[in-house]
Amino acid sequence: MKFIIDNWMLILLAATSGGLLLWQTLQKSQMGAVGTAEAVRLINREKGVLVDVSEPAEYAAGHAAGARHIPFASLEGSKDLPSNKTLPVLLMCPTGARASRAAGQLRKAGYEKAVAVAGGLNAWREANLPVQKGA
Template identity: 45%
Template sequence: MDFILQNWYWIVAAAVSGSMLLWPTLSGAARGVSASEAVLLINRQKAVVLDVRSEEDYLAGHIVGSRRLDPSADLEASGLLPKDKDRPVLLVCQTGTRSRPVVGRISKLGYTQVSTLSGGLKAWTEASMPLEQGAPAPAIKGNRPGKAAR
């Protein structure tokens, strides 16, 4: 008992430190994925990539195939979320912090695999991953990739 009384501040510090480490897990915070994990999600599971940065930043350079999502927009009305709620959704911002609140909003809509890119586009470019500039090419409805329009 004397040990506890003499070292109560160390015990409190350990408890606070431990709770801070567990908080993201217990609060359901956004799952962050690395650039290499993001590539696997995109290529193998056809993840929908949504960029929540400003339009100017998006046009200056974004992940190939990503779409810009205004984080304050009505997510369901945006038409950017997949119909299949089990399809992975990957959110991207500049450093990985602005996309986290949007992860929660999308998860509340019933989407089961919502992630954010850890470190954001900064980490993506540091990993030498490709970017495209300008607006993405519009999809042609009814055509499959590799098929010419008639």
């Protein structure tokens, strides 16, 4: 008990630091974004489906190889989405902002593992992953 009384500031600092680390981890998991390495793992090992929610001109300018194109505006109710809602659905756009909104929309529609690729196509390119041009 004497140790706690003598070192209450250190204990408070350690508890605060641990709490902030836990909070940051929880925030990241709620955002629903994965890095490019995790995206590739989900595609290769869990049959993840890569969906590009860019506008048609953005998609034609460059997109991840093998990505399905479903513009954000026509995402809801699209027949191009996988019928199996338990498969990972990895959403991508040029920066990742639109993809994050799309992931939230798909999770509400029942796609349990809908996540955005953090950094979008820019991060995909930086990781030297294959990019295609054209429709």
